[in-house]
Structure formats: C-alpha cells, structure tokens
Amino acid sequence: MTRVAAIIGGGVIGGGWAARFLLMGWDVRVFDTDPEAERKVSEVLDRARRALPSLYEVALPPEGTLSFCATMSEAVAGAEWIQESLPERLDLKRKVFQTIQEHCDAGAVIGSSTSGFMPSELQGCATRPEQIIVAHPFVPVYLIPLVELVGSEKTPPELMERAKATLSELGMFPLQVRREVPAHIADRLLEAVWRESLWLVKDGVATTEEIDEAIRMGFGLRWGQMGLFETYRLGGGDAGMAQFLQQFGPALQWPWTKLTDVPDLDDELIGKIAAQSDAQSGAHSASELAAMRDANLVAMMRGLKIENRAVGAHLNAMDRRLRDESVDIEKPIVTVARTVPLDWGDYNGHMTEARYLHAFGNATDRFMEIIGVTDEYIATGGSFFTAETHIRHLSEAALGAPIRIETRCLLGEGKKMHLWHEMYEGDRLLATGEHMLIHVSLETRRPAPPAPQIADKLGAIAEAHAKLPSPEGIGRAVGRK
Amino acid sequence: MTRVAAIIGGGVIGGGWAARFLLMGWDVRVFDTDPEAERKVSEVLDRARRALPSLYEVALPPEGTLSFCATMSEAVAGAEWIQESLPERLDLKRKVFQTIQEHCDAGAVIGSSTSGFMPSELQGCATRPEQIIVAHPFVPVYLIPLVELVGSEKTPPELMERAKATLSELGMFPLQVRREVPAHIADRLLEAVWRESLWLVKDGVATTEEIDEAIRMGFGLRWGQMGLFETYRLGGGDAGMAQFLQQFGPALQWPWTKLTDVPDLDDELIGKIAAQSDAQSGAHSASELAAMRDANLVAMMRGLKIENRAVGAHLNAMDRRLRDESVDIEKPIVTVARTVPLDWGDYNGHMTEARYLHAFGNATDRFMEIIGVTDEYIATGGSFFTAETHIRHLSEAALGAPIRIETRCLLGEGKKMHLWHEMYEGDRLLATGEHMLIHVSLETRRPAPPAPQIADKLGAIAEAHAKLPSPEGIGRAVGRK
Numbered sequence: 031m032t033r034v035a036a037i038i039g040g041g042v043i044g045g046g047w048a049a050r051f052l053l054m055g056w057d058v059r060v061f062d063t064d065p066e067a068e069r070k071v072s073e074v075l076d077r078a079r080r081a082l083p084s085l086y087e088v089a090l091p092p093e094g095t096l097s098f099c100a101t102m103s104e105a106v107a108g109a110e111w112i113q114e115s116l117p118e119r120l121d122l123k124r125k126v127f128q129t130i131q132e133h134c135d136a137g138a139v140i141g142s143s144t145s146g147f148m149p150s151e152l153q154g155c156a157t158r159p160e161q162i163i164v165a166h167p168f169v170p171v172y173l174i175p176l177v178e179l180v181g182s183e184k185t186p187p188e189l190m191e192r193a194k195a196t197l198s199e200l201g202m203f204p205l206q207v208r209r210e211v212p213a214h215i216a217d218r219l220l221e222a223v224w225r226e227s228l229w230l231v232k233d234g235v236a237t238t239e240e241i242d243e244a245i246r247m248g249f250g251l252r253w254g255q256m257g258l259f260e261t262y263r264l265g266g267g268d269a270g271m272a273q274f275l276q277q278f279g280p281a282l283q284w285p286w287t288k289l290t291d292v293p294d295l296d297d298e299l300i301g302k303i304a305a306q307s308d309a310q311s312g313a314h315s316a317s318e319l320a321a322m323r324d325a326n327l328v329a330m331m332r333g334l335k336i337e338n339r340a341v342g343a344h345l346n347a348m349d350r351r352l353r354d355e356s357v358d359i360e361k362p363i364v365t366v367a368r369t370v371p372l373d374w375g376d377y378n379g380h381m382t383e384a385r386y387l388h389a390f391g392n393a394t395d396r397f398m399e400i401i402g403v404t405d406e407y408i409a410t411g412g413s414f415f416t417a418e419t420h421i422r423h424l425s426e427a428a429l430g431a432p433i434r435i436e437t438r439c440l441l442g443e444g445k446k447m448h449l450w451h452e453m454y455e456g457d458r459l460l461a462t463g464e465h466m467l468i469h470v471s472l473e474t475r476r477p478a479p480p481a482p483q484i485a486d487k488l489g490a491i492a493e494a495h496a497k498l499p500s501p502e503g504i505g506r507a508v509g510r511k
Numbered sequence: 512m513t514r515v516a517a518i519i520g521g522g523v524i525g526g527g528w529a530a531r532f533l534l535m536g537w538d539v540r541v542f543d544t545d546p547e548a549e550r551k552v553s554e555v556l557d558r559a560r561r562a563l564p565s566l567y568e569v570a571l572p573p574e575g576t577l578s579f580c581a582t583m584s585e586a587v588a589g590a591e592w593i594q595e596s597l598p599e600r601l602d603l604k605r606k607v608f609q610t611i612q613e614h615c616d617a618g619a620v621i622g623s624s625t626s627g628f629m630p631s632e633l634q635g636c637a638t639r640p641e642q643i644i645v646a647h648p649f650v651p652v653y654l655i656p657l658v659e660l661v662g663s664e665k666t667p668p669e670l671m672e673r674a675k676a677t678l679s680e681l682g683m684f685p686l687q688v689r690r691e692v693p694a695h696i697a698d699r700l701l702e703a704v705w706r707e708s709l710w711l712v713k714d715g716v717a718t719t720e721e722i723d724e725a726i727r728m729g730f731g732l733r734w735g736q737m738g739l740f741e742t743y744r745l746g747g748g749d750a751g752m753a754q755f756l757q758q759f760g761p762a763l764q765w766p767w768t769k770l771t772d773v774p775d776l777d778d779e780l781i782g783k784i785a786a787q788s789d790a791q792s793g794a795h796s797a798s799e800l801a802a803m804r805d806a807n808l809v810a811m812m813r814g815l816k817i818e819n820r821a822v823g824a825h826l827n828a829m830d831r832r833l834r835d836e837s838v839d840i841e842k843p844i845v846t847v848a849r850t851v852p853l854d855w856g857d858y859n860g861h862m863t864e865a866r867y868l869h870a871f872g873n874a875t876d877r878f879m880e881i882i883g884v885t886d887e888y889i890a891t892g893g894s895f896f897t898a899e900t901h902i903r904h905l906s907e908a909a910l911g912a913p914i915r916i917e918t919r920c921l922l923g924e925g926k927k928m929h930l931w932h933e934m935y936e937g938d939r940l941l942a943t944g945e946h947m948l949i950h951v952s953l954e955t956r957r958p959a960p961p962a963p964q965i966a967d968k969l970g971a972i973a974e975a976h977a978k979l980p981s982p983e984g985i986g987r988a989v990g991r992k
Binding site: 176235239250265315341377383441 | 523649650655656657659684686688689690692696697699700701702703704705706707708710711714715716717719720721722723724725726727728729730731732733734735736737738739740741742744745746747748749751752753756757781782784785787788789791792793796797798800801803804806807808810811812813814815817818820821822823825854858859860863864865866867868869871872886889894896897898899900901902903904907922929945946947953956986987988989990991
C-alpha cells in the first residue's frame, strides 16, 4: 500500500519535504492556508524532479500522488508521517499540533521543521506529547541529506528508531541529537558564523561577496567533505586531535575572547547587507540561483560518490538499496535504468559523448556482477578489461531523461566476453555499444582465463542470448555500413 | 629566467606553499632549523604532486628546483617572494623579519602565513615595514585556492597588486581584506564555529563525529559552492536579502543572544575531544586521511568545474591561462596534454574506460576550436555531433600519468569530419579513438553544412594530414582485425 505523508505548511521547506516523499513513491497531502501554496510547492517540486534523480545511478520509484487539502483533518487522517513547517512561532506551532492530534493516528510521527525550538517546548500543550519530535531539515530539502532529529524525555525510543528508519528510506541522513538544546547542532554553528559575518560587514572588513568567497574558495570545501574535527585532526598528524589541541590551542584561544557580542540588526545594517548582496547576486533571479545551487550540489555530491566518502558514501548506499536485482537471462538483460544526471551535459545541450560510454561501462559492470565478477572476485586477482569499443550515437538524450540499457552477450568463451548494449529512452534507441572484454590477471596485467564459476555463468548467458535475433548494427567500423 | 621563492618554515603550511610554487615552475629555497623539515616538506610535496595536477585539464609547467638552505640569508637572497610560516609567536616572527630584510631584495614580497596577527603588528620592528603583508593560506595549501591578503596603512598599493597577480598566476585566489582585524575574515568565522563546537562537545549535545556529519551532510555542502550570504539570499526569493533579513531576522536573533561565552580548553575537554576524534577517525593514519581529503577535494572541485561556478570557474580560468595554443597542422596536432586526474580511476586501479572517451572528446573539442567551432560559432547555431566512435584500449594508464593526444583529420568534407586520436604516455601508445562527426544545425538537430570559414579550415587540415602516413588500426570493427 502506498505510504502517506501530510505536509503542514507548503513553503520552501514544506515543498522540499513534499518532494522528498513524492519522489520516493509516497502519496503527499499538503495543507496550507496560503493561496500561493500550490504554486510554491509546484516550483520546488519542479526543481526537485530535475535535481534529486541526478544524485542516483538507478531509477527512483514511481512518483506518488500530490494533493492539496482544504482542511488539516483531511491532510493528516491516516498519514504515517506528518511534517510541520510553519513560521517559527511557538504559539502557532502548539495550536497546530493540537489540531493535528485530534485527527491523526496515534502511531504517526509528527515532525517539526523548527530550527530553534526544543521538542519539550513544542510538546507543551499537546494531547500526546510523545508523538511530536523535531525533524529539522536543510534547504534545499530535496538534495541536502541532513535531518536533525531531536526528542525530549517523553519521546519513546521506538518512535525515534522508526523516524530514523523512515528518513533513511527517503535517502535522508537522520542525525539524532543527544539532548535538546535551542537551535540543535547545525544552527548553533550557523548562528555563530552569521553573527561574525554581520560584524565583518558592519565594520567594513568585508562585503557579503568577499565573505562568500572566503568560505567557498576556502574552508567550505574542506567542510563539505570532512567537517570540522576531522579536518583539524590532520593538523595534529598521527598524534591526532590531542596533539592538535595542544599545538594550536593557545593560538586559537587568542581571538576567541573577542567579538562575541551581538550586532544590532538595525535598518542601516539590513540596508548595507541587502545592497551588497544585490551587487553580488542580483544579476540572477532567485530561481536561476536555485538552479545553479542545485546543479553545483549535484556535481559536488556526485564527485564525492566517486570517492565513496562523506555524502558520496551515503548516496552510494542508497543506490544499492534502490537497485533492481532481478535478472532474466532469456531476454536482453536490463543492466542500467536511471535518469541522465545534471552533470552529464555539454555545450550542445544534451548528454555528452563520454557519458554514453560511462553508462555503457556501468552496464558492463552490472553484467560482470551478474556473472559473478564482484568486488570479492576482483579482490582474488581476476577482472575483465575492455579491449575495444564501438559506439553509434543514434539519437540525443536530454538531461533528466530516463534511460535504460539492455545488454546481450554475443560471445562468452575462454578469456573473451563480447557484449552488445542498446541504450533506450522509452522505445527510442539512443545509442548502441559493442565491446570486447578480455579477462586478465590483475597481478600480471595479462590475459588469463576466468575462474570456472565465472566461465560457467558467462557461458550460460551467452548460450541463452544466442537464441535472440542478431542485433542490427553489429560489427560496424567507423564510416562504413 | 626561473622565478625564486623562499619558504621560511617548512611544516605543513610552508610545505604546501613550496609545492604551489614548485609545481607552477618556480625554484624554491626552504629554510627551517627543524632537522625533520626536509622529510616534512617532501611528504607534503608528494601529496601535492598527486593531487594538484588533477585539478587541471592541461599540463602544468615543468617543476622547479627545490633546495634546502643552511642559512636564512642563502634562502632569501634574490628571491621574488618570501613566505614565512613559523609558529604563531609575534616576537619570533618579528625577529625573523629583521633577519630576512637584512638579506632580501627591497622589492621582494614578504608574506606571512599568520592566521591571527595583523600586518601592522608584524611590521612593528621591521626595517622596511611596507614590504611585509599577511598572505594567509588554508590547508591543504596546494589545493585550497583561498589566500587572505592583508596590508596595513604602510602597504603600497603597487605591492598589493603585485602580490595578487603573483598568487593568481600560482592558481590561488587572493582575497584582499579591506582593513586589518585580528584573525582576518575566515578565521573569525572558523573560531566562531570552533567555539560553538567545543560547547556542544563539552555539554554532551554531540560528539566530534556528529558535528562533522552535521556539517558535511548539511550546510558544508551549501557553503562549498555558494557561501553564506548567497545561500541565505535564496531564502528571500526574488525579493532578495532584505526580504530574508526581515523574514528570518527575528528568529535568527533569538539564539544569538546565548552561548557566546568561551569554554575552558582544560585537560578534561581536551581528553574528551581527543577520545571522540580517535573513535571517529583513528582507524586511518594521518597520511591516509590526508589522501582521502585530497581525493575528496579534487572530486568536488572538478564537479564544480563542470558547472563553471565558484571554485570551478576559478579552475577553468586557470586552464585557459595555462593552455598551449600553438598548432602545427603539418603534423598530428597535440590536442590534449594533461595528467590523469584522481577521479578518473576505477576498481581495476587504472584510468576507467569512459575517461578514454572523455579525453578523446576533449581532443575533439580542441580540434573543433582550432577549425573555428568556438563558443561564439556554436551560439550561431552550428556544431559537430559525434555519430560513431571506435576505441582500442592498448595499454593501461595510472592515475597521475602524463598523457597526450595527437589528432589527425582523416576526412573533412561537406558535413563529415573523420578524426583519428592517438593517446600516449611518453612513447607508449595507450589507446586510439576513431570518430565520425556530423555538422548539425542546433535548431533542427539535423545534419547541415558548416559555415564556409569552418569548411575552409577543416579542408586545409585534412589536406595537410592526407600527406601523413596512414595510421595503424584504422577502420576496425570490434573483434575483427
């Protein structure tokens, strides 16, 4: 049965939550009294549809159904997860939780997107306080994995575990905060930087653009992949963090004692910041900036997938979870099913040529797994290397297009494996890839026969595929029919 | 004449500076009284040699000569840039500047890597205070582009401009700080986060690992590509920053007023942090962590090159600056000269198959530029699309290997362009790529003749290349000789 999420408050945050649930196959019901809510959610959803599938090497589940509800009771009745993303006013949130709890299941999770309030504050006037937790996400909610989960003393561990499991299934990264404090973890850090940045602007030390450059050309790159402590740990060498603290502690302490006051956010400072920000970013509309941000995030996050570290390891794990493992060797085998990610484009406005071979290479990798050439097998010293490739580019693929590769084994004998890939968007043939691979010893880097169990599986598939009609376009040389 | 840099203090920072200069073709003289300095600098340099060339799509200049000097006078005599990276002790630095200035050219730039001191403090006892500026880099210095440049009232604008130009030529991103304050810009922000993080650990709200996850799964990704203000600006929609400040100002102000005290970095807190950091990262040596960090940074930064934003735009500009524009059409044309970057590897431990086509695609792009298919031409609605490709993988390429592609035009007539690429490491042929491209109208997406000036240049190269001997391996089909 399709799972149901209720989104209370349909702004940028609520819209992002709606997108996460929908694109992972949940039905979503939105309640918001703002007449603009439907438009706002749709805008966020459009961006999410473009960007979120780009993070994965596999297809996402079929999208769920989105509906907008006239009443809160309609939205929350029977929902498994209810997410509140209303303005940061405690009285408003408390009132809404009372209404929600009149109509929702007692077993549902009620998450609040609050960046500042503690769960015990939110639970204050609730009928069932144990049902309400903080689930604080980060914009863009459809791309940034982090969700801070915070419970109070009244939160049952079972509910917290269930909340973590649900968010993990959505591809998010739930981080349970050990005890409730105002602003949780991340916003304490964000506020600290915000406060210092306001001083820097107010005192004329730097403009908004200069501060952004100091971050994104500098420590922002470090933080995007290792965070704070692991980065600093490296400063201590193999002696680790204690060494770092002893060596740099005194120097670090020196500026600590200054500048911890809070600047007044008066009209003058607001005007100064706004004018600098206009000069910096005003040439782009908010929607253009959001599109750039999303493309940047996708590209960085996909880079980290290659390294399988930080957010990259998280995304790779999701790929493994989402992957369709079924194989029918009597037909061409579906070895790739995915969308064309945002970073696969080129100046001609379509999927660039090298990414065809990238996708065909992934198809070959999947085929190798199917015949047993897994990480474990490769660790024993055998693998297939591609010796020769022929690609025909028959039709273009747009970024975001759903593509599928069907693979046939034309020959699987001795050291040789001859594969034929066809790449489709729906019924449209985009490209073919013909590849000769040779089994090698990873020690000698020379051709060597595969292990018997590999040869057997490969032979069985080659035999089954020999019964299929011969593909059109096989054995071509460049420029000759 | 080779340019000379003197590095005073050869630790992680000084070593990183040495690597930047050396790998960009400068000679480097290091002075450090630490008997371990040579080993330390060599370690940093080994990492830099592996990682820095990975950032670029072109070859770096031939490496300069590294020497270790017994005296400071030997190191600084005749040097164009002198970089001090000693411990953060003002008396020590001042004394060293006096010695440096006894022996260095009056026109040299003396940069200090200090993260905390202001230039007027450093200049205090100097013979020529105007010569000393803050040039504060970020670890790893060989990868992170940011350098904070700070002068005092005594700093001549000419020297500051010269310093900026030099650092830009090194591929760094000099950010001139408008006025001197303790800890410049970035370290004010870093200290603020550090202070909050110490509280979070001390109070048991989060462990070091949880804080790192909160950063790298969350806002660290945003900051790595947009920084703080541009990220927040998006929260204000098209109304921009003023709207954001009015909307979120009150909520943001609320946690500001708390937690700005400084925790004591006593033995208990040091022990707690060190133990948590060991649990988090202790399974890896410092050198393993540094290698992971470098590979992560390379992958993220290369991702942003695709988007041509933030650090990616900076790196792309450096590619254009470093590129060899010379073309001799009487011989096969060198269309690619680069090293295999760290993110081009696979589970078989060598350059992965799709990257061969990536490099061949770059070779084709460069060839297209040479015949006049530039961004400007493409904007008029014409381009070449690849229709067909044949690749022979003849030998492996390791990550970091210097590769070169030589391109011949086999046919350049009407709508057709038939190219032959040979990829070499030194004299060793790694792969060949044979490609048929068709000129298309970007409006109709159908074949169309190129503009006359393109056809002329293409024809001239095809004619010249027709005199070259026919390449071995042409016209092959997969599995057939």
